[in-house]
Amino acid sequence: MKTDRTHFLLNSGKLYRKDNNIYFDKYAEDGTVLNTKIIPINSINEIYILGKVELDTYTMAFLSTNNILIHIFSHYGSFRGNFYPNSPNSVNKSGFVLLNQVRTFDDEIKRVAIAKEITKARMINSINNCTKRGVKFQSNTHLEALRNAKNIAQIMACEGAFAKEYFTKWNEIIKNQKSFKFTTRSKRPPIDKINAFISYINTRIYNVCLSEIYKTELDPRISFLHEPNYRSLSLHLDLAEIFKPILGDNLIFNMLNTGEITPKDFQIDAGRIKFTNEAVQKIEIKMIKSLTTQVKFENNFLTYRQIIRREANQIKKFICENYPYEGYVN
Missing domain, CATH: 3.100.10.20 (CRISPR-associated endonuclease Cas1, N-terminal domain)
Known part of the structure; x- marks a missing residue:
């Protein structure tokens, strides 16, 4: 490996x-x-x-x-x-790409097109997680609502409604319902062990996406699905939507259902739930294996790190060359 x-x-x-x-x-x-x-x-x-x-x-x-x-x-x-490095070895950020990225953000038609593709890929990858585990998910309503969405607010509403139903399916996938029953999504801070697990994994994927964006000419401050607002960086949040179901959710399901992560892998520190160092090491072995395992993509074999970077570059081609963009589906 x-x-x-x-x-x-x-x-x-x-x-x-x-x-x-x-x-x-x-x-x-x-x-x-x-x-x-x-x-x-x-x-x-x-x-x-x-x-x-x-x-x-x-x-x-x-x-x-x-x-x-x-x-x-x-x-x-x-x-x-x-x-982030700023040295002669760093990837040069192109003024041409930056201008086109800003123009695309201000172009509602192009921005909505990117946001829809990201959200559609996120939905399909999540649905695939359910399907391969024998859990039924009626997806047509959500995908149809996404197709009919006219702006970012409507797209985010579609994503929110989908996520709410998707998380209810977790209780059909995760075997240990006594310790890891999903009730509601909470982040700052997570209210229970399953939310602590989700938050840790999602943060890991955000940073992987950010690292790969850094290796391209795209500016990580300008996103299309998420509003940049006052946060310094946001494009990685867009990209992560596609890969959280593939890299994150599957890792969580597998480690919980095989007993590799149990309640003993969590500890309470100043009232907050966190992993033990030993648990982090177990999780990272699995995450690194996922990121470095090669999968067949079109006519090539690529690691997921390479696929994430390719996804960023596909967005760049769309905003700079109007090259058709479709979100990655596993």
Whole structure:
């Protein structure tokens, strides 16, 4: 199996540059160094920091030079921000693409066309999750409503109605209804274990999509389905809608139904539900396997990371060349 060039720092410690490589000192509770791990610079694409980690500007400059992204999370597992390189090795952002991206956002016909394709792909991929598990889902009403939607507000309403019904089907898919019965979607903070699992996985997919958008000429601040509003980045939220059912929901169903994740993998910290470090490691092994497994796509075999980046580039071709865009369906 191909390895993913993603590294997770779950423990307290120090990340630093030494001899043109990256090292991580893992700390004990008293601040002493338990062990040191070398992370070869050519084996890194991105770093997820989930522990309390010391990081200096000298090291950050070195990471930037090598085009490495950093995703930062709070002690409770909530996403807090990214560090994006701006160096000669970075993908150059095209003024031409930026102008066309802005014009497409302001063009209601083109924006609605992209938003509909993203939402349709999200619906079909979710329906496929139910179908392959023998769960019936009457989808025609939702897809017909989406076809008839005239603006973004109506599309979002269609998506919301679909999601509400789709989540009710989870209770037919997930076997352990005592511990993981779905009642309602809650995010900040999640009210139960199933919502904590969904939030963690969705955040992971958001960041994968953001990383792949970063490797294209698209500007991650300008989205089409979601309103940019005052958030700094939003295009990855659009892209993630397509891939959350494929990469996220399936991972959740499989890990719960095989008993790989149980109630013992969660802990309460200051009244908030979070995964143990051991659970995060189990989840990431599965996520990395999903992202690096090759699937047949048209006449090629691509990993899901490559498919996500291709999806971003297909949106770019639509906004710059009017090339027909269809959301990816698994």
